[in-house]
Amino acid sequence: MCQVNFLILAGGSGTRLWPLSRKNFPKQFLKLPLPNSTQPESFFQKTLKRIALYPDDANFYIITNEKYKFYILNQIKEIWDNPDNSFDTVLEPASRNTAPAIALGVRYALEKGASLEDVFVVTPSDHLIEPKEKFVEYLERAVEIAEKGHIVTFGIKPTKPETGYGYIKANEQSFQDGYFKVERFVEKPDLETARRYLEEGNYFWNSGMFAFSGKTFIEELKTYLPEASIIFEKPMEEVFQRFSDLPDISIDYAVMEKTNKAVVLPLSLYWSDIGSWESLFEVFEKDEKGNLLLGNVLDLDVRNSFVFGDRRLIALLGVKDLVVIETEDALLITRKGESQRVREVVKELLKKGRSEAEEHLTVYRPWGSYTVLEEGPRYKIKRIVVNPGEKLSLQLHHHRSEHWIVVRGTAKVRIGDKEMFVHENESVYVPKSTLHRLENPGKIPLEIIEVQNGEYLEEDDIVRMDDIYGR
Structure with a gap:
């Protein structure tokens, strides 16, 4: 069995969960009152605990930036009294999206003694996945597939026509050993297209998780994103110096949509990237009126609404289909179905130089x-x-x-x-x-x-x- 290296992506800003998630304290570090949680844990902490269940020896590389370094160290200490040295932090010199970030993580692991034959598993740090034990079984299967020279992407079996996720179309004729060859990646669809994907049955939600050998990844990256080859050809000091010159591009666009080595491993379990207030709304059970009310909330004739309060009393009267999110210094009110556009609010705040886009009180x-x-x-x-x-x-x-x-x-x-x-x-x-x-x-x-x-x-x-x- 090969050595497994986990690359945990923890540098994102999570703007779609504003005003709770902000640039200087983003979604992955939030401790939300999620159901079935015995103690408050951040998404990042849940991710570490989940992958730490992997039964074989593994190394863990957390890819983030200087601004989040101490959040990571403190949150690791909170869940493990004596964290061992297998948790290593890789600091990106600049934010250049997932393709350069993953490449930097692979190079760093190679510098630390990893082999080109090792398997690397890439996971975001801000997703919810249950049950954890079943997910670990999928991880073991993905490692076996990656050892054969494939780039494995984890596809989530859709449960509804979702417009907030990208999709992976599987080649139905290629099915073997529990996985498919990838026919193509598709962007977030409209509702009618999402319904058709659900009916056809060979489309999966793109989870943003991958597994590959070091050798396969480097070959494909050099083929389809040659500008990034400096990461594996230059001394580490020069890699860090020139990192900001690399293309700002995701691993999907850079490699996955072009390679012929991509396969999709379908996952049948609960998964959510908590990428919007609606997706968080779906995690909880609702009251008899279809509401989720968290905090100091008074509701009179309110239906199908999500209210998250911090300190103040929030009183709602005669409304429906609303999302209301209150923090110490900001209040967001939008209709359900519109919260994917919250990032537009953040962009406008940044344009106006407002501190609420980046900092909490x-x-x-x-x-x-x-x-x-x-x-x-x-x-x-x-x-x-x-x-x-x-x-x-x-x-x-x-x-x-x-x-x-x-x-x-x-x-x-x-x-x-x-x-x-x-x-x-x-x-x-x-x-x-x-x-x-x-x-x-x-x-x-x-x-x-x-x-x-x-x-x-x-x-x-x-x-x-x-x-x-x-x-």
């Missing part, structure tokens, strides 16, 4: 998080949480002073040349242009209220002198 950092409670001309108020044993960088600000009030835990503080401990209901003042550092030496989360004053209060007014996280 709560922003996660390697050491913990901060939440903007209020801001106005020349002031900003934050709640800062520092995890036990963590500390912020040694830094200064040229344009603002800060006042820290400890509300929970004990802080170790450096201001200039002085170090001190600050306890609950005590405070300290940090003048402009003064080196300072905040640290949690305790066993419980440290929570402080920070009041900033100054002429410029943005996050780029930070001069770091020392940082244990290498930022």
